[in-house]
Amino acid sequence: MPECEHSFVEISDAQRLVVAPKVSVLMLTYNHGDYLSEAIEGVVAQNCNFDFELIIGEDASVDDTLSIALVYQLRFPKIIRVIRSLSNAGIKENGKRICSLARGEYVSFCEGDDFWCAPDKLARQVELIEGDESIGIVHSDWIKTKLIDGRWIHDFGKSVHRRVPARLLVGNLFPTWHFPKILRTCTVLLRREALSQFGESVLAKGEYRFGDSVLNAYVTSRFKVAYLPKVTAVYRVSPNSALRSGSKARVAFYRSALQFDTDARLYFSERGDYLPDYRWETAASLLLWGIRAGDIRAVMDAIADFWEHFTFIDFVRAGFRTLAMRIPTLRRQVR
Structure with missing residues (x-):
């Protein structure tokens, strides 16, 4: 029921x-x-x-x-x-x-x-x-x-x-x-x-x-x-959505996304194929939108998150995979 x-x-x-x-x-x-x-x-x-x-x-x-x-x-x-x-x-x-x-x-x-x-x-x-x-x-x-x-x-x-x-x-x-x-x-x-x-x-x-x-x-x-x-x-594309309600709303959205990633990492911990790329993108977005919103706390939290969850090598690898996924979308695909 x-x-x-x-x-x-x-x-x-x-x-x-x-x-x-x-x-x-x-x-x-x-x-x-x-x-x-x-x-x-x-x-x-x-x-x-x-x-x-x-x-x-x-x-x-x-x-x-x-x-x-x-x-x-x-x-x-x-x-x-x-x-x-x-x-x-x-x-x-x-x-x-x-x-x-x-x-x-x-x-x-x-x-x-x-x-x-x-x-x-x-x-x-x-x-x-x-x-x-x-x-x-x-x-x-x-x-x-x-x-x-x-x-x-x-x-x-x-x-x-x-x-x-x-x-x-x-x-x-x-x-x-x-x-x-x-x-x-x-x-x-x-x-x-x-x-x-x-x-x-x-x-x-x-x-x-x-x-x-x-x-x-x-x-x-x-x-x-x-x-x-x-x-x-x-x-x-609604102007009132969670991602289009201003810089503060964006910051709150990406904070929520970081929390989800924390929960998802625990939930999928036994799989071994849950990649850190989502967290890399989310922390990067929090950093950029924190700067745009003038939210120093968000900027510092994003930097701290990178420091906590990534070694230098992991940071580079996740960033490279993200770019490798995004760059092909800049040109029309041949089916």
Whole structure:
């Protein structure tokens, strides 16, 4: 039974809802009234030879997000379940809640301000993951949309993965799970069993300022990754995200990332292939953003972190691997 059951209500049509969905699409939404219709339309437009459901976790928005969700629930009663918070639960609790309510064999994500642009996304990703138990997650290419002069602008000719080498997109990605251009949440489909196992892990209990990287580290440590070489999703570069709310927010984000790395090193200590590269990048980012924010304490903490966790040789090796991973993304890849 889901936790905090008293704090939400489900709005759905039990008589018409699909009985056994193969895929549960999870959509977190809060004050997304300007974008939600586009997000929902991209999901309900999926062309599949199997049933799927869309679970919208509406977290007590103060705009018209709820009313939009309810209109679509009435239009698509076989697919949509609206999980309405009676009071704001926050993104982590809202996410845990709708994950616990998923019924599909597989789970996919599309937050209320992103949207899917390929009606065959689910069908092709399920085809890739089925029949190979070693594959736990499938992702795809994607593009960004940015707010420019009051309009959201994107270019399908400028996909993110056009500059990413194939070795960073498929197979064993645990050594490079932290690479920010891969496993973008709005593109992935994974086994619900893997998501449930992650939810029960120590890593999922941490209080971090992000969740996608934590999930990526866990899943890639246990499964291979499959890849759909097609743009299927559009990620909205929100000016209010954790990484775009000013220098102080960046400093807090990277401090949280260092804490996650500390926990992850302990969690994966028996593997021997958890690389120090994520900590190198995070400490370097804390140093640079500390300088930008004029936060002397952050600068000193970053330097101290390098001193504590790296020998000179380790520092050079991690830096070299980071550059070797990033430099190829400066030019378009030939597929």
